Amino acid sequence: MRILFLISSLIIFSCFSAFCQDKNTISGYVKDASSGELLIGAVVQVKDTQLSTATNSYGYFSMDVLENDIDIIASFVGYKPFFVKVNVSNKKRLAIELEPLDNMLEEVVVSGKKRNNNVTDAQMGALNFTMEEVKNVPVLFGERDILKTIQMLPGVAKGGEGSSNFYVRGGGGDQNLILLDEATVYNASHLMGFFSTFNSDAIKDVALYKGGIPAQYGGRASSVLDIRMLDGNNKKFAAEGGLGLIASRLKLEGPIVKDKSSFMISGRRTYADLFLKLSNDEKVKKSKLYFYDLNAKANYRFNDKNTLYVSGYFGKDDLGYGDLFSFDWGNATATARWNHVFSEKLFSNTTLIYSDFTYNVNVSSDDTKFKIASKIENFNLKQDFSYYRNNSNTFRFGIQGLRQKISPASLDAADNSSFNSIDIEKRYGIEAAAYASHEWKPADWLSLIYGLRITDFMVQGPGTFYDFDDDGDVIGAEEYGGSIVKHHLNLEPRLSMSFILNPKNSIKLSYNRIVQNLHQLTNTTSSLPTDQFVLSSINIKPQYADQVAVGYFRNFADNAYELSLESYYKYMGNQIDFRNGADLQANKYLEGELVFGQGRSYGLELLLRKTQGRFNGWISYTLGKSERQFDLINDGKWFNARQDRTHDVSVVAMYELTKKWSLGANFVYYTGNAITYPSGKYSVNGNTMFYYTERNGYRMPDYHRLDISATYEPKPAHKRFHSSWSFGLYNVYNRKNAYIIDFRENENNANITEAYRIALFGAIPSVTWNFKF
Template sequence: MFTLVFIFSSIIASAQKFTVSGTIKDKKSGEALIGATLVVVNDPTIGVVTNEYGYYSLTLPKGDYKLLFRYVSYNMQEIPVTLDKNTKLDIIAEPEDRQLKEVVVSSKLSNVRNAQMGMTKLNVQEMKALPVLFGERDVMKIVQLLPGVESAGDGNSGFYVRGGAVDQNLILLDEAIVYNPSHLLGFFSTFNSDALKDVTLYKGTAPAQFGGRLSSVMDVKMNDGNDKEYHVSGGIGLISSKLAVEGPIVKDKGSFLISGRRTYADIFLGLSPDTNINRSRLYFYDLNTKFNYKLSDKDRLFLSGYFGKDQLGLGSVFGINWGNATGTLRWNHLISPKLFSNTSLIFSDYNYNINVNNSGFSAKIHSEIRDWNLKEELDYFSNPKNTIRVGFSSIYHTITPGTITGANITTVGKPDNHTWENGIYISNAWKPNSRWNIDYGIRLSIFTVFGGSEMYELDAKGAIKDTLKYGKSDVVKNYINPEPRFSASYTLNENSSLKAAYTRNTQSLHLISNSTSSNPTDKWVATNNIIKPEIADLGSLGYFRNFKNNMYELSVEGYYKYSQNQIDYKDGANVLNNDAIEPKLLFGQGRAYGLEFSAHKTQGKFTGWISYTLSKTETQINGINNNQWYNARQDRTHNLSVVAVYEVNKKWTLSSSFVYYTGDAVSFPSGKYNINNQTVFYYTERNGYRMPSYNRLDFGATRQLAHRKHFTSEISFSVYNAYGQQNPYIITFQDDPNDASKTQALQTALFRFVPSVSYNFKF
């Protein structure tokens, strides 16, 4: 009701004004530009930003104006407009004519004026110069080089944000949740860079339309496809290749994109004379598709999908496959020049299958999480000082916890778990004057637990006291949590500002894993009568400063996060079997705090950035570590990344990156004893030890081979871990073969001197 009154009063107040609106698109491809800015030349404090579909709306008093268009890697334009009536003005943006992309990471708006804190936008087309593992331009590896973001391990695509665990990151692909964003046990991500248009990372303080995770939102959007002309692009690497085709369905009205990728490590395995090796399977493939069509000046349909699969196996004896599938159907409708609607029907699925066939025993294990999501969102461009967004999201989750079937065994498994996650939200981007930019809003999350699956009552020691029976349609529990959001920037002068933010996030899906790296058999479990939603309150404060005509960008951000209902395992818990998980868990509180420093050079032949994070992450759970605070597994005191890109000439580009961070907190044995001639290690303090610190230097070089109107090509070289540092992937312990009273620590390292070469083309 409040929203309707506000909108109605705004319409009355703007009766003597007129609106200029439209879309901003790339001249060559017709792609909509997300986050492009239009400001009034005579008063740069009045302006607007395009939404996720390139749409803008600006209401001004009657008169003549000049609007200034700005967007990273595009030529600025001054556009005259006469407002004596509502005017539709579509803007065609021309990319800068340069062969080298100088800026790798850039702000969605000016890093000084934007109210949003902890937000970074990656320009996917400008990542090409950076050195990468196995020649794959992996957006998730680039994210790990940002302040406040830490890699989950050597070569791993998982990441930690401001002390949060891997499962506390919401990863979206065209609005669909991606539950396992990795291939080949984490060494590749699911995102094929050739199919992507925009990647935005929010570190905790995300807009109200996002919910369901505590630490971050990684919002990934696929290319729409070129609606002007047909193009084919691809790349050939040492272990993988990819190909993308795009073009118009009807010129200037609709387009398509189809992009595929596959590794071929299994081909090389087949050359081995060892039959155990040549019958093995080790590969992945994925497919991205997107179609869009303009039904009218006010309506456009989008259909996008992703399908990816990994295969890992040893002949017919053992095999595991896992993969994601997503689909998004969207309808954009322009209700009025000031009111934009987006309606989405979204599907998401993640599953894994394990097959065992050995000595007459045959079995299959299957687990799955599947979502159906309906979203509705309205953007109301009230006036130059207020942009309102209101909407809802309704997700129905179905989780198959694990089913075991086989020819000679009785089917074993738990019933599917059904839950319903709803979110209602409203937010406003408010510019009260030339110095203040304020974003505020609230999200109401409602998580409903249905019956039909096994639920338990636990005794005081956490053992199962009783099994509770509910029908499939019975509502077992409702969890309702308000999530306020607030962020503001105060401009000190043209080049500097102070920012502050506060947000509350809740999370009702939890990843159960006792491995130190991404594992396809990790299980998602939903909040139920025992496992409560995790809740986190995050406050942050920052100073932002630009130098020398925005050539250098400096930022310092401090944050403190307090978390409730944090989950950890009891000492000695085993989560690899199909038993009830609830008796193996304990619940408590967490805290994370730190300082993030970032310095960017964004212009010239030499560009890059330095990021450093000083942080602490701790957990306190009764029943663990004598009820005292202990280090979370992802706690790292120091995290440093240095990235440099140098344009030698129009043909050659050199790059380098250096990473250093404190080793993970781990639980090493404090002693051992012998039972029946078997050594048993025992553990005392939880996460009381450290892995050795991690450091790595990478080099890359890109040579432009051709740069013609209808054909471009390049060859890229890189060396991962150039000085061969043996960073520990895992450390295990055993008795010393020469003296059983002593213990040996065995360190396993994954990558040393990994060279790669890839050839990329487009025509």
């Protein structure tokens, strides 16, 4: 309540302060002159003054100026600065186009923002990247992957060897909100996690929020990963792609109506399944092992005030062995967005979104024939406003309505099968939300971002809702029609502050509460396509997380080096886990198998980054602890979360050796995941049974690995055609990192149980030919 009172007081005072001023205002968009692509985070500044601003997620900016005749400078990383004289009384809206540099250094920087923005901005726990900025980071199979790159940032833990899954500041994997053009992506991995769903050729900008999460985001308790697709080239037709050992990709883009509309379509597919056709085994020939994904986007600019965007994504994995077994899963998203400029100060974004995730399992043998299918989908309507009152005051506010439907894993068995069919009821929910936030700079030494989000999650019928006793047994049931069964109303305050000691030093503070009504049930550290989703209900309360953080930020050597040191504490309420011995698959009483408790995580994060010159990269270190407590697990004592890691280190280095050759390397080390091992064994009727004591009381072996890469980009033989070769070696010294630790009886003495390690990857070379024209 004290935090709510503080935020309310700030809103009243700052609104009064903001509306007591009146100045000239200029606004507009900043674009790439060669493609017409809107640039996110480009800096627009009045020459010889401290007046500056940055473009928002849609390339739009607004800024108040004191004089009528001014000189404007616009800049963005990798582009030539743009200078223009403006008479504000004659021209209030600008269309700025920046020319790309001919020889652009590959820098890893916060894209396009002021060089000391990491010090002066109130936002903390956030990083922005473009795909160009991470192109030389070595990754598995040579495929550029933004999810593998963010795993090398402080506070972000890896899901395991080769996995795209990640954990932020001790939270669960399901507590990360992953957005693609504002649409939710439920499962962000291909091939059981070894590739992510995000084709790098189709991505423009990536923003990761670990703390101080802005009020416009909600629904996940730990982090937000906001990914924006390219709009498409509205100047000329272009193509880009690559041929690799595992997968190939192709992107096409061009104008529909030059300078007014454009399209972009990008596809990727693996072809391991083609080699299966060479087998002499008929079952192997009929087997399937591939994934594909498709990104598409189009836009149309009606005039300076109205632009319509339509985008979509579809991806699918297909695995199978002959006619005996098949398993496929995939995501689909669609976004329709209308940007409208009411005035130089008021910007509107209206968005209609659809997302879904499905999986299907088919098993067919002589006496076993069944199918398991599951689906989760949502429809989402958002209305967002940005009001740029003046250079010191920006207001953001909006509303959102989301309808969620889950079709749990049901089992459909054939009549002659040894299984019986099980049909699980669908579950429905409606989430309504409203938010308001204010970015305020009351003094040169102080910046604030604060706001409030209000959510009402409505559990909706039709369906039968069960009551359970303490042992998880059904003690009652009530059937509902399409009415609202229960409301979960929550307030989510947000606050970030930056105390600027000088242009090179600052101290930042943040607090946020986030509520989560969609829960993913898993018992592994790698998110699987078959993991189940449940909504908040009569028995399941919304998860929530309260996080406080403090950080020190400093730049060195004319902003060439950036240092940040952040400490955080996160309390997590209404956490979910399984009872011991829970029955999880096709269980209509699944809620009775769940237990509820609490969690906490705390840690220290260090990031040292070099952002300029031929040699650049970063060093990341996280010291952390993540724990859970449930009355019915581990005798009610606190225990390590599965993703708990004491130490996590990443070193990333990139070097431009010559104009043709660029080198990259990264080294990762982290403490092994917490895991539950048997403490003993006993025999029952001749069968060996293992005895377990403390939950997650043991550790996997420590993990470490070195990767290297080299990129060769010869001088183009033709000015329109460019190509390059990328070479990589994953796990250079062939470390056999443990993927699974299992137990077996000693061959010579059945009374001795021995542990053995299963490793997934050794050293893996890769080569890819990339082209662009």
